[in-house]
Amino acid sequence: MLRDARCPGPIRLWVLNVAQGVVLAGVLMILVHTFGLQDMLAGPPGVAVFVIAATGCTISIHLVTIGRIQRQIRQAIAEATAGHRTPICLSCGFDCAASEGDYCPECGASLLISTSGRPLP
Numbered sequence: 001m002l003r004d005a006r007c008p009g010p011i012r013l014w015v016l017n018v019a020q021g022v023v024l025a026g027v028l029m030i031l032v033h034t035f036g037l038q039d040m041l042a043g044p045p046g047v048a049v050f051v052i053a054a055t056g057c058t059i060s061i062h063l064v065t066i067g068r069i070q071r072q073i074r075q076a077i078a079e080a081t082a083g084h085r086t087p088i089c090l091s092c093g094f095d096c097a098a099s100e101g102d103y104c105p106e107c108g109a110s111l112l113i114s115t116s117g118r119p120l121p
């Protein structure tokens with residue numbers, strides 16, 4: 001089920017996110033210098049600005065990637081339990097395997113999945 005969600009391992013995830021963050025920061029730095037905006041960055045030297053930009057870009061890309069992976073995992077769980085009750089709340093991630101009802105005791109979302117793989121209201 002998780003294989004279907006195409007989730008990278010933690011090392012691969014961080015290597016990809018740092019690489020993308022550094023590339024994005026480099027592109028931003030080139031754009032800043034192309035349009036002559038480097039005077040607005042008066043203060044720290046260029047390397048410090050690049051490190052700060054790369055860190056911010058890496059964190060932003062990582063948060064976007066984690067959100068995408070969460071959506072893929074929830075979709076894989078919904079597809080694997082289509083037509084049945086899911087043991088994990090797809091809204092909040094609460095483990096509902098021990099609960100009896102059809103609604104999440106934590107957030108109240110429905111645990112029933114339609115045959116098309118979508119949560120029922």
Ligand SMILES: [Zn+2]
Nearest residue numbers: 089092104107
């Ligand atoms: Zn819930």
